[in-house]
Amino acid sequence: MTDRPTPAEAARALEEAEHRKDQVFSSVRESRWVAVVFGTGLFVCLAAPDFFGSEATQWTSPLLAVLSVTYAVMLNTRRGSALLGRPTRLRRAEISPRFATVTRVVLLVLLAAGIAAAFLPRPDLPLPYWRTVAGALLGGFLIVFGHRAEQALLSFARRGRTEGNGVGWVHGSR
Amino acid sequence: MAPADFDPVLLDPTRLSIVSLLSGLQWAEFAWVRESVGLSASALSKQITTLGNHGYVDVDKGYVGKRPRTWLNLSEEGRAALETHLAALQRVVEDSRRAAGTYQAKDERPLGHG
Numbered sequence: 499m500t501d502r503p504t505p506a507e508a509a510r511a512l513e514e515a516e517h518r519k520d521q522v523f524s525s526v527r528e529s530r531w532v533a534v535v536f537g538t539g540l541f542v543c544l545a546a547p548d549f550f551g552s553e554a555t556q557w558t559s560p561l562l563a564v565l566s567v568t569y570a571v572m573l574n575t576r577r578g579s580a581l582l583g584r585p586t587r588l589r590r591a592e593i594s595p596r597f598a599t600v601t602r603v604v605l606l607v608l609l610a611a612g613i614a615a616a617f618l619p620r621p622d623l624p625l626p627y628w629r630t631v632a633g634a635l636l637g638g639f640l641i642v643f644g645h646r647a648e649q650a651l652l653s654f655a656r657r658g659r660t661e662g663n664g665v666g667w668v669h670g671s672r
Numbered sequence: 673m674a675p676a677d678f679d680p681v682l683l684d685p686t687r688l689s690i691v692s693l694l695s696g697l698q699w700a701e702f703a704w705v706r707e708s709v710g711l712s713a714s715a716l717s718k719q720i721t722t723l724g725n726h727g728y729v730d731v732d733k734g735y736v737g738k739r740p741r742t743w744l745n746l747s748e749e750g751r752a753a754l755e756t757h758l759a760a761l762q763r764v765v766e767d768s769r770r771a772a773g774t775y776q777a778k779d780e781r782p783l784g785h786g
Contacts, residue, residue, distance in 0.1 A: 505768030508761040515692035522696035585704035
């Protein structure tokens with residue numbers, strides 16, 4: 499390319515830059531063992547009260563909290579991410595503000611529902627070992643479909659080119 | 673348009689690819705960038721040195737366990753340079769499209785009016 503690119507060269511360069519930016523979303527991946535550890539942890543925590551009685555919740559809840567906080571801390575550091583097998587960290591500006599708002603609302607609703615459920619009387623379900631079944635389903639889903647679910651969420655989270663995030667651009671070739 | 677609108681460092685397609693790739697990330701491992709842009713380690717290293725000398729890319733080296741790792745991230749200066757460069761490229765494309773539109777409109781004018 500010379501000091502002043504031709505329109506064709508400029509269009510090609512813009513196309514390439516756009517392609518590279520899109521490539522970033524597919525880079526969000528991590529090692530398989532992370533999903534296996536989390537899926538197994540979830541299963542153990544949910545199934546424990548079925549086998550060890552209701553007092554098992556005294557250690558399952560803190561265990562889940564520790565796992566979640568450790569994961570969040572690792573994600574936010576370069577070395578932690580490397581250990582998780584994540585070679586990159588997406589910029590927050592790349593996430594659509596609408597998606598971020600919806601996610602926060604959903605998380606708050608889930609949190610409120612969890613707190614409310616803790617205070618409400620729970621009727622005994624006629625299904626024995628229902629916690630084990632729920633744990634196996636959730637843990638299994640995380641292990642088998644975790645990566646695909648994350649990629650699907652990221653496709654919703656992707657900021658549109660017209661939303662303006664500093665280095666967003668539209669050259670009208672698409 | 674003044675040639676100064678284009679960043680001479682980013683006129684190189686490989687460097688533009690690297691910077692565009694890094695623009696969406698807080699950081700990226702050197703190995704991932706190498707794989708993504710399809711360069712050899714030494715070729716990428718040369719380009720990163722050039723970008724680093726201009727203050728566009730920050731390099732952080734460290735260890736994970738016993739394995740050495742290198743992380744790259746786009747500096748604010750690099751982000752601003754990319755933004756300006758892409759805007760300049762965008763203008764070239766738009767000017768060309770506008771010129772083509774004017775030319776086409778002239779062509780479509782009825783002959784009797786000339």
